[in-house]
Amino acid sequence: MNKTYRCLLTEKSADGTVSNAIVTRDISALKPSEVLIEVHYSSLNYKDALSALGTYGVTTEFPHTPGIDAVGVVVSSQTEAWKPGDEVIVTGFDFGMNTDGGFSELASVPADWLVKLPEGLTMKESMMYGTAGLAAGQSVAALIHNDVTPEDGVIAVSGASGGVGSLAVGILHKLGYKVAAVSGKASASEYLKSIGASEILDRDELNVKSPKAILKPRFAGAVDTVGGEILANLIKMTDYGGTVTNCGMVAGGDIPITVFPFILKGINLMGIDTVNYPIKKREPIWKHFASDWRPDNLEDTVTEISLDELPDSIAKISQGKLTGRYIVKLK
Incomplete structure (x- = not known):
C-alpha cells in the first residue's frame, strides 16, 4: 500500500484567510480510526463548499479535508463488522466536517458510520446519489x-x-x-x-x-x-x-x-436530517436506490470531475452556478 495519498486540503491562516489546494500527504497525517478506506468516488455538495470556504459552524478544525460523501474499499479494519475488500459507503455524521472527508484517496472513519454498498449499485452510482x-x-x-x-x-x-x-x-x-x-x-x-x-x-x-x-x-x-x-x-x-x-x-x-x-x-x-439519520434506516433507502427508486436517467443528472478540478467547482457551487450532481473520481 502507498505511504502517501492525494487530497484537497483546506487551510486557514492566522489572519483568517482560507485557501484550498490539492496536495500529497503522508499516510501518518490521517487521524487513526477503526476502518481505513481507499476512496474511489466522492461527490460535491453545498455543505462541502461551506467547509472549504471555512464557514463558521461547519468546520472549525484546520487543516482539513472536506467531502461529506465517499464510497470505496476497506483497506484495513479493527472490527469484525468490516473486512478488507468490503465495498462501503460513508455519508453524514461528522465526516467531512471536523473529521477529514471524501475529497481524499484515503479516509479513516469509525466502523458504525458505514453502510454496505447494496447489490445492483456500482460505487460510481452510489455517489450519483450521495448525501x-x-x-x-x-x-x-x-x-x-x-x-x-x-x-x-x-x-x-x-x-x-x-x-x-x-x-x-x-x-x-x-x-x-x-x-x-x-x-x-x-x-x-x-x-x-x-x-x-x-x-x-x-x-x-x-x-x-x-x-x-x-x-x-x-x-x-x-x-x-x-x-x-x-x-x-x-x-x-x-x-x-x-x-x-x-x-x-x-x-x-x-x-x-x-x-x-x-x-x-x-x-x-x-x-429531513442526513447527518445523524440512523444506519438501520439508511440501509433500506440505499437498497431502493439500487432497484425500484432508481431514476431512469440517473446518469443525466451527473457531471464527473477529477480531484484537480475540485477547487474551481467548489467556487461555482458556492455561487449557485452548478446544475445537478457533481461526482469526484479518486480512483
Whole structure:
C-alpha cells in the first residue's frame, strides 16, 4: 500500500484567510480510526463548499479535508463488522466536517458510520446519489409513509435544479408522481423536463409574501430544499392531509407562517436530517436506490470531475452556478 495519498486540503491562516489546494500527504497525517478506506468516488455538495470556504459552524478544525460523501474499499479494519475488500459507503455524521472527508484517496472513519454498498449499485452510482440522494430518498419515504400517493395530485419540488431537488424529481417521476419543479434558473427548464418534471414553476412565483394564512390548494405534497417564504407558501398551498418535507434553508431559516395550515388542513411538516439519520434506516433507502427508486436517467443528472478540478467547482457551487450532481473520481 502507498505511504502517501492525494487530497484537497483546506487551510486557514492566522489572519483568517482560507485557501484550498490539492496536495500529497503522508499516510501518518490521517487521524487513526477503526476502518481505513481507499476512496474511489466522492461527490460535491453545498455543505462541502461551506467547509472549504471555512464557514463558521461547519468546520472549525484546520487543516482539513472536506467531502461529506465517499464510497470505496476497506483497506484495513479493527472490527469484525468490516473486512478488507468490503465495498462501503460513508455519508453524514461528522465526516467531512471536523473529521477529514471524501475529497481524499484515503479516509479513516469509525466502523458504525458505514453502510454496505447494496447489490445492483456500482460505487460510481452510489455517489450519483450521495448525501443529496439520501435527503431526497428520506423525503420520498416521508411522503409514502404519510400516504401521499401519485393519485392524490402534484408534488412540488423546490430548488429542483440542485442536487437534492433534481434527484427528488427523478425518483418521484420513477414512482409515478407528477412533479412541479420550482427553480430560479430559466435555463434549467429543459433539463428539469428531461429528468421527469411535468411542469416548471418560477421560484419568484412562490417567493412572494402573502398575508393569507391559507392559499388555494395546488399540491398534494412538497419536497422543499430552500426554506423561508417558499417553504411557507408550499405549506399554505398543500391540500388537506398533505406532507411537506424540508432539508434546507438557503432562502431563509425562518418560516413566516401561522398554525392554521396544520390545524385546519392537517398538513404534516417533516424535517429531513442526513447527518445523524440512523444506519438501520439508511440501509433500506440505499437498497431502493439500487432497484425500484432508481431514476431512469440517473446518469443525466451527473457531471464527473477529477480531484484537480475540485477547487474551481467548489467556487461555482458556492455561487449557485452548478446544475445537478457533481461526482469526484479518486480512483
